[in-house]
Amino acid sequence: MSWIRALVLSVALACVSGCARETPYQWRLPPGFPQPRVPEDNALTVEKVELGRHLFYDKRLSANGTQACASCHEQSHAFSEAAATATGSTGQKHRRNSMALVNVAYTATFTWAHSGLNTVEQHVLLPLFGDKPVEMGAAGHEQEILARIRGDATYDELFDRAFPRASEKVTFDNVAKALASFVRTLLSFHSPFDRYAYYGDDAALTEGQVRGMNLFMSERLECAHCHAGFNFSQFVTHESATVVERAFHVTGLHPYSETYVSGADYGLFAVTGDVNDKDRFKAPTLRNIERSAPYMHDGSLKTLDDVIDFYASGGQPHPGKSPFIKGFTLSAQERQDLLDFLSSLTDERFLNNPEFAAPNSHK
Amino acid sequence: MLRCPPRISTGTLLILLPALALGTALLSSCGTGATSAQIRFGIDGDAATAKALQFYVQTIELVDEHGQPHPFRFAVESPWQNERVALIDLAGDPSTPRRLVIDGTAEGGAGAYSGIRLTIGVPFELNHANPLTAAAPLDRGEMFWNWQSGHKFLRADLAVAGRDWSFHLGSTGCSSASALRPPAQPCAEPNEMRIELKGNPLRDVVRLQLSPLIAAAQSANYVVCTGDYAHDPACRDAYAATGLQPGVPQSLWVLQ
Numbered sequence: 352m353s354w355i356r357a358l359v360l361s362v363a364l365a366c367v368s369g370c371a372r373e374t375p376y377q378w379r380l381p382p383g384f385p386q387p388r389v390p391e392d393n394a395l396t397v398e399k400v401e402l403g404r405h406l407f408y409d410k411r412l413s414a415n416g417t418q419a420c421a422s423c424h425e426q427s428h429a430f431s432e433a434a435a436t437a438t439g440s441t442g443q444k445h446r447r448n449s450m451a452l453v454n455v456a457y458t459a460t461f462t463w464a465h466s467g468l469n470t471v472e473q474h475v476l477l478p479l480f481g482d483k484p485v486e487m488g489a490a491g492h493e494q495e496i497l498a499r500i501r502g503d504a505t506y507d508e509l510f511d512r513a514f515p516r517a518s519e520k521v522t523f524d525n526v527a528k529a530l531a532s533f534v535r536t537l538l539s540f541h542s543p544f545d546r547y548a549y550y551g552d553d554a555a556l557t558e559g560q561v562r563g564m565n566l567f568m569s570e571r572l573e574c575a576h577c578h579a580g581f582n583f584s585q586f587v588t589h590e591s592a593t594v595v596e597r598a599f600h601v602t603g604l605h606p607y608s609e610t611y612v613s614g615a616d617y618g619l620f621a622v623t624g625d626v627n628d629k630d631r632f633k634a635p636t637l638r639n640i641e642r643s644a645p646y647m648h649d650g651s652l653k654t655l656d657d658v659i660d661f662y663a664s665g666g667q668p669h670p671g672k673s674p675f676i677k678g679f680t681l682s683a684q685e686r687q688d689l690l691d692f693l694s695s696l697t698d699e700r701f702l703n704n705p706e707f708a709a710p711n712s713h714k
Numbered sequence: 715m716l717r718c719p720p721r722i723s724t725g726t727l728l729i730l731l732p733a734l735a736l737g738t739a740l741l742s743s744c745g746t747g748a749t750s751a752q753i754r755f756g757i758d759g760d761a762a763t764a765k766a767l768q769f770y771v772q773t774i775e776l777v778d779e780h781g782q783p784h785p786f787r788f789a790v791e792s793p794w795q796n797e798r799v800a801l802i803d804l805a806g807d808p809s810t811p812r813r814l815v816i817d818g819t820a821e822g823g824a825g826a827y828s829g830i831r832l833t834i835g836v837p838f839e840l841n842h843a844n845p846l847t848a849a850a851p852l853d854r855g856e857m858f859w860n861w862q863s864g865h866k867f868l869r870a871d872l873a874v875a876g877r878d879w880s881f882h883l884g885s886t887g888c889s890s891a892s893a894l895r896p897p898a899q900p901c902a903e904p905n906e907m908r909i910e911l912k913g914n915p916l917r918d919v920v921r922l923q924l925s926p927l928i929a930a931a932q933s934a935n936y937v938v939c940t941g942d943y944a945h946d947p948a949c950r951d952a953y954a955a956t957g958l959q960p961g962v963p964q965s966l967w968v969l970q
Binding site (some may be wrong): 465467468472473476477480481482483489490491492493522523524527611613614617620621622623624625 | 807810844845846847854855856858860861862863880882886887888902903934935936938940941942944945946947948
């Protein structure tokens with residue numbers, strides 16, 4: 352072991368002579384919550400999170416300088432946007448709704464329908480480099496974009512602090528690592544529901560919200576079957592998780608089509624090529640759902656009332672439809688209770704947290 | 715023409731194995747015929763329609779007049795190729811350079827060949843690593859295929875009759891792929907194109923024929939084919955031209 356001691360000593364001595372400090376990020380979680388998983392090669396530090404915050408809000412990261420991550424992921428909308436579907440930096444339309452970025456540190460697989468995107472680092476490649484459609488449009492403009500960042504004194508310091516030991520600091524790999532680090536810190540655990548559920552505060556929810564929660568969890572409505580667990584989504588992983596459910600579902604939002612329509616969105620099928628995956632999508636988190644309208648993968652439902660109407664109807668006919676989507680009827684009071692419960696998932700502290708907001712230099 | 719010594723039988727090899735040095739000497743004596751060579755690539759057709767034409771090549775064999783294949787080893791240390799994979803760039807952004815050759819070594823010497831075998835694609839072991847730290851030529855963002863966790867093998871962006879049309883081919887059905895955990899099994903549709911062409915590979919040019927792609931673009935009912943090759947009518951004709959459909963010979967490549 353002596354060589355390890357020698358190594359530690361030499362690193363320590365090197366640091367005395369001026370190496371920057373990497374400060375481990377301290378999670379702020381409800382009591383007893385497991386810590387999120389962080390990839391071994393991208394330890395979460397305060398410095399990376401701060402660099403990532405700057406990059407997240409920086410339009411220079413898109414090839415034509417018109418769009419930042421934050422352009423489609425706005426804090427006031429729980430890091431989603433009000434548009435039904437996203438539009439990329441060159442004006443190309445995306446066919447899907449921008450997903451909210453809430454507790455993604457616990458998310459086991461990313462996008463609306465993908466079974467293999469397991470880390471935020473991997474996911475950020477899609478908006479950065481994707482070309483069908485173009486989002487940030489970085490492909491083919493990598494050096495141009497990195498040169499813009501290298502020319503900025505603020506970034507020189509931020510990269511130095513975030514990656515003090517890297518020989519080359521301003522690289523897309525480090526950009527992806529910093530963006531992933533920032534996005535991992537976007538935790539929402541201060542909603543009235545959280546105070547009721549995890550801090551034992553009986554007064555945090557109204558009587559109507561408790562009735563709505565019980566409806567949400569009931570076998571009559573079956574909402575909680577897919578919107579399950581503390582993230583209201585089955586795709587959850589953390590340090591102690593041993594099993595992650597592969598939970599993609601057919602809701603019957605659109606009727607089943609035997610013939611293949613070019614350009615249509617068939618969800619997971621596009622990734623796996625398995626016809627049984629046709630029209631399967633992930634059940635997204637419902638945290639801050641009141642603020643992330645419009646809804647569904649294509650943004651086709653404008654309000655939560657519309658969403659309840661849709662699930663109450665039982666959806667369109669589809670051979671792969673989830674057996675839990677079978678329709679229900681609600682009294683006016685029950686519907687209001689359910690809506691009130693969904694609004695208890697709104698976390699004002701998350702939506703207004705200055706740590707998640709644009710740095711002054713990007714305002 | 716320099717010829718390799720007669721093939722060493724497995725039995726002989728077993729006898730020779732204990733004397734590894736001797737075996738190596740025998741094998742490398744074949745290498746005395748090895749010669750530096752270049753495989754050239756080009757377009758057959760109206761190049762003006764091509765906005766982007768790029769593809770990766772992972773193996774090349776030169777076929778002699780007896781039908782025997784001889785490896786063509788890729789030269790290393792270039793932004794365009796390493797010993798495992800090479801990028802050919804026939805058309806693209808006018809402000810960036812093109813690449814029309816693969817440099818390497820013809821292990822069978824410079825003699826008479828009657829054909830070439832190529833595998834278009836990226837080796838499975840390399841295809842699913844983190845592209846942001848991948849060695850050249852797998853560092854090209856235009857060829858990233860992140861939604862399938864890999865690289866495009868062939869990218870063809872054409873402008874035909876005033877309409878942009880794209881055919882992007884790569885491995886699909888890689889559902890277990892992840893930057894940190896490469897898929898344990900090959901993808902459901904690897905889509906590596908193995909092609910064999912007649913001609914003299916050290917004299918002729920491997921040409922990508924645009925006519926099947928232009929015809930596919932004209933018949934396609936949609937502007938993009940980037941997956942669902944077997945199901946999407948927008949992909950049907952282009953995919954058939956690749957030779958990946960059982961029973962349908964490829965019509966994209968010629969050696970001339």
